[in-house]
Amino acid sequence: MNTVFFLVFGLIVVVCAINVVVQRHPISSAISLIGVMGSLAIIYLQLGAEFMAAAQIIVYTGAVMVLFIFVIMLLNAGSEEGGKGPLTVRLLGVPLLLVFLGLLSYLIQRLFSDTGPVRFGDFKGGSPADVGRALFSTYLLPFEITSVLILIAILGAIVLARKELD
Amino acid sequence: MPGNSLPAAVELVRFLPETILVLLGTLIMVLEAVTGDRPKTFLGHLAAAGLGLAACAAVYAHSSPGEAFSGMLVVDGFTTFFRLLVYAVGILTVLSSCQFLTRERANTGEFYALVVFSVAGQSVMVASHELIMIFIGLEISSIATYVLAGFLRDDPRATESAVKYFLLGSFATAFVLYGIAWIYGATGSTELTAIRAAVDTQAGREGAMLAAVAAALMFVGLGFKVSGAPFQMWAPDVYQGAPSPVSAFLSAGPKAAAFAVFLRVFETAFGSIGPLWEPLFWISALLSMTIGNFAALVQGNVKRMLAYSSIAHAGYILVALTARSEVGTAAVMFYLAAYALMNVGAFALLGHLTRKGERFQKVEDLAGLGSAQPLAAALFSIFLLSLIGVPLTAGFFGKFYIFKAALDSGLVWLTVLGLLNSAVGAYYYLRVLVVMYMREASEEVPPVEALSGGLRAALLACSAGTLALGIFPGPVLDFVNRSATLIR
Numbered sequence: 001m002n003t004v005f006f007l008v009f010g011l012i013v014v015v016c017a018i019n020v021v022v023q024r025h026p027i028s029s030a031i032s033l034i035g036v037m038g039s040l041a042i043i044y045l046q047l048g049a050e051f052m053a054a055a056q057i058i059v060y061t062g063a064v065m066v067l068f069i070f071v072i073m074l075l076n077a078g079s080e081e082g083g084k085g086p087l088t089v090r091l092l093g094v095p096l097l098l099v100f101l102g103l104l105s106y107l108i109q110r111l112f113s114d115t116g117p118v119r120f121g122d123f124k125g126g127s128p129a130d131v132g133r134a135l136f137s138t139y140l141l142p143f144e145i146t147s148v149l150i151l152i153a154i155l156g157a158i159v160l161a162r163k164e165l166d
Numbered sequence: 167m168p169g170n171s172l173p174a175a176v177e178l179v180r181f182l183p184e185t186i187l188v189l190l191g192t193l194i195m196v197l198e199a200v201t202g203d204r205p206k207t208f209l210g211h212l213a214a215a216g217l218g219l220a221a222c223a224a225v226y227a228h229s230s231p232g233e234a235f236s237g238m239l240v241v242d243g244f245t246t247f248f249r250l251l252v253y254a255v256g257i258l259t260v261l262s263s264c265q266f267l268t269r270e271r272a273n274t275g276e277f278y279a280l281v282v283f284s285v286a287g288q289s290v291m292v293a294s295h296e297l298i299m300i301f302i303g304l305e306i307s308s309i310a311t312y313v314l315a316g317f318l319r320d321d322p323r324a325t326e327s328a329v330k331y332f333l334l335g336s337f338a339t340a341f342v343l344y345g346i347a348w349i350y351g352a353t354g355s356t357e358l359t360a361i362r363a364a365v366d367t368q369a370g371r372e373g374a375m376l377a378a379v380a381a382a383l384m385f386v387g388l389g390f391k392v393s394g395a396p397f398q399m400w401a402p403d404v405y406q407g408a409p410s411p412v413s414a415f416l417s418a419g420p421k422a423a424a425f426a427v428f429l430r431v432f433e434t435a436f437g438s439i440g441p442l443w444e445p446l447f448w449i450s451a452l453l454s455m456t457i458g459n460f461a462a463l464v465q466g467n468v469k470r471m472l473a474y475s476s477i478a479h480a481g482y483i484l485v486a487l488t489a490r491s492e493v494g495t496a497a498v499m500f501y502l503a504a505y506a507l508m509n510v511g512a513f514a515l516l517g518h519l520t521r522k523g524e525r526f527q528k529v530e531d532l533a534g535l536g537s538a539q540p541l542a543a544a545l546f547s548i549f550l551l552s553l554i555g556v557p558l559t560a561g562f563f564g565k566f567y568i569f570k571a572a573l574d575s576g577l578v579w580l581t582v583l584g585l586l587n588s589a590v591g592a593y594y595y596l597r598v599l600v601v602m603y604m605r606e607a608s609e610e611v612p613p614v615e616a617l618s619g620g621l622r623a624a625l626l627a628c629s630a631g632t633l634a635l636g637i638f639p640g641p642v643l644d645f646v647n648r649s650a651t652l653i654r
Binding site for chain 1: 173181195234238276280284286296302316328379
């Protein structure tokens with residue numbers, strides 16, 4: 001049963017991910033990306049990482065993608081026009097990508113050949129309590145510093161969006 | 167457990183400089199809002215004073231070296247050196263931009279706040295001993311600099327520069343993050359010493375391949391940040407389009423911090439798989455030097471020429487990194503200090519020489535400067551001579567130690583090619599000097615104003631530093647040699 005679920009949602013992730021790149025209209029790409037994020041969340045859930053699944057839905061599908069779609073609508077962006085880019089990019093892009101992916105899968109295959117297959121629901125370390133404890137003990141400093149990152153992003157947005165200088 | 171989460175007082179001291187910087191940035195933002203229409207130059211002076219205070223805090227923190235916040239942060243000689251370096255770059259940038267911003271009618275507090283926050287990010291980068299912290303510091307520093315590049319929003323060149331920098335910069339940061347994910351997958355840790363231990367046990371076996379992929383991905387991302395070839399494409403457009411004081415900052419601060427991360431990550435975490443990544447650095451160093459120098463030869467625009475020259479200088483520093491030795495690390499640190507002084511000086515002064523709106527950036531526009539503005543011409547000459555690497559300037563000793571480190575590690579070919587490159591480099595710097603002193607000023611170009619206030623102080627400090635490092639390199643060399651041993 002689990003394997004069937006995994007195959008179905010794994011397939012959806014891959015197809016949607018390809019669709020994000022292939023689609024010419026930004027809205028279609030954005031919707032496909034929601035499909036990627038949602039199906040990934042289900043795979044996380046299957047593995048037993050409930051917190052990751054919830055964060056995936058809330059942060060990516062909920063917040064980030066809604067923002068994406070808002071921006072696309074505000075800009076009233078239409079479909080992509082024009083050619084397909086330079087010849088070298090068209091000729092080399094896909095083969096190089098395949099080589100890269102092949103290399104990565106080969107490496108992973110070789111390096112983790114001795115580990116057994118994944119057992120669904122076996123992952124126990126990712127409960128919200130564990131994440132919370134790590135955030136407020138070991139990772140306290142990065143957690144706090146992130147607030148500076150957000151502050152600087154807000155400041156930057158204000159500087160670039162203000163009406164005029166002086 | 168609960169007791170663990172409360173940091174000890176000594177840990178707070180080790181994090182004091184960054185705390186001061188964040189508070190300073192926030193204070194500037196608040197003061198900007200409450201002072202209304204008053205001129206904002208005092209905020210620049212406040213920023214410089216605050217950065218100076220942070221530098222004092224860094225020296226104070228150096229008296230109690232060690233780790234802080236469960237190994238996230240480490241205070242050692244290396245950290246202190248780079249902290250002081252990025253604060254110095256921050257102070258020089260802030261001082262030299264007050265006059266520039268007033269001229270361009272853009273003297274607002276946000277500029278200083280962005281510089282201070284960016285410096286805070288760089289400070290976090292150089293003090294971190296953990297990849298998540300390094301990443302967050304990198305992002306703080308980068309986002310602030312993207313905005314700074316486009317600060318003069320009504321100038322289309324600045325906007326182009328900001329957009330290019332933002333798009334390519336985000337792409338590069340994604341590579342760093344992907345590399346971090348691979349490292350975590352391969353070693354189960356993001357803490358540099360733990361990674362080193364894990365890589366050590368895998369070294370020579372297939373497991374090390376995973377770490378090598380991670381190293382390659384991080385090399386791409388960090389290579390972009392230091393504008394090393396083949397990831398240098400953005401640098402000329404961004405440095406040329408950004409306001410000159412910002413170009414000065416970009417070419418010194420973020421670059422020094424990125425090189426510090428390069429050293430920490432590759433020497434500490436990936437030290438044992440050195441032979442695997444050495445060829446990458448070799449090729450990148452040679453490409454950066456060659457592309458930078460030869461492209462700079464044909465530039466008629468001084469700002470763009472300096473941008474290409476900064477790519478070439480990144481190449482020299484990569485030569486020292488390729489050496490993979492303590493001497494090499496010390497050479498990188500010394501060169502970055504020398505480079506920061508001369509390059510910030512050159513860019514900041516160029517911002518003044520290009521007149522209002524930065525309209526006169528051509529080499530010919532500098533004609534007659536030697537007689538019209540003797541001080542400005544003399545300072546520019548010092549910076550350019552140091553960039554060439556003439557003896558008695560900081561650039562000479564910088565290059566000397568880099569090539570010495572390379573020779574010690576047996577990189578004879580790279581040294582020879584590097585020396586040939588620096589000979590090529592001399593031509594385009596000297597061309598500017600010839601135009602400045604030997605040609606008459608043309609009628610159409612308005613005269614340059616005299617140097618004044620903060621800019622003058624900053625430039626005098628840069629040139630004094632350049633000459634001091636060139637004549638008495640001893641104290642700084644001692645310090646970098648002692649700190650370089652602490653890296654592992």
